[in-house]
Amino acid sequence: MSKFNDGKKQRIEPGISTASLPDIVFMLLFFFMVATKTRENTSSLIVTLPSATETGKLEDKTPTAYIQLGVPTKKLQKVYGDKTSIQLNDAIKSKKDIRMFLDDKRASIKASYPDAQIGASKAKKMVVCLKVDKKTKLGVVSEVKEELRDASALKVNYIVNEGK
Amino acid sequence: MPKRQSPEVNAGSMADIAFLLLIFFLVTSEMTQESGMFQLLPEKVADTSPPPPVNKRNVIEVLVNNNNLILFEGKLVKIEEIPTLVKEMILNSSNRTDWPVSRAVTEEELQVRIDKNKKVLEKANEAAQASAERKLKKSELRLKALQVFGEDFRKSEHVVNMQATQGAEYETYILLKDHLKQAYKSLRNDLAIKVLGRGWSDLTLQEKEMLKMVYKENISEAPVIQ
Incomplete structure (x- = not known):
């Protein structure tokens, strides 16, 4: 090599250009924004889901409302006791609040569409996802289901872990 | 006065900003789709007459x-x-x-149902059109199912x-x-x-x-x- 460079100036290796790095990262960013959905809510309850095999997946973009049932976490047990409680959005609420929660949810689904008619039909399609701890007594679950019927939210999806 | 060239904006930190955004989205989002068991609850009806x-x-x-x-x-x-x-x-x-x-299911009873659904579709107004159409399609599919499955297509009243x-x-x-x-x-x-x-x-x-x-x-x- 040196005989070709004799008498000439030492060549300096050019650094790798990082100009396209932002583009790559932005591409990743957009991918994740499209492929994922934002976390619905953090849990204040201990919910261990049961397992089942005959499950289905909700269509993308189906409007959903989440209701969780379970025992409050250790930290919150001082405040809420250790009985099975109901969580709507981020807070532990009582059975009576379910109706208002569902009405609010439907109103917000409706409002998120510019066309009132489409909004109304989307609100009708709302599915209530129940995340229930597997040790919960059925009495409590059925009380919640009665509330759902009262609020005429009839589409229910029991969230489970897939498989045995 | 000589014209001063405005310095180019340094885009080097752009990547850092984008990374920050990326990490934010990674943390706040979830990829796994939940699976569940679907159920349609019975509607609440006012009358308390005994069920059939x-x-x-x-x-x-x-x-x-x-x-x-x-x-x-x-x-x-x-x-x-x-x-x-x-x-x-x-x-x-x-x-x-x-x-x-x-x-056993007979072809006639399915045909009767198709005819009935056809009539409903003709009379349906704009709002009810889509659901009437769906019903008609379903009844036609039922007839096709009978042709495919023959005598195995039985109506169980369980x-x-x-x-x-x-x-x-x-x-x-x-x-x-x-x-x-x-x-x-x-x-x-x-x-x-x-x-x-x-x-x-x-x-x-x-x-x-x-x-x-x-x-x-x-x-x-x-x-x-x-």
């Missing part, structure tokens, strides 16, 4: 008690036995008189009546529901293999739809026993 009488032989009773034990038609059974037991009763191939009625007591655990309830659904899936799978020569997972959407018509899921849930 159901022939007792058509009802398949399943009960979960406070100790999470399962009673099938009054007998204590293991949960793994449920699919086979339910399948036997729905098929009722030995024509037992204490098991649900299962009768109702699976699922009951639970207040103190039963949710896990048992879900497991029982799962096993009841497995019974239907297995029925459909058996027929698919017999007639079409393929298992459930290799069927087209339309074939699946038709099999669901042949073995229609009919699980009713009684209110919880106090």
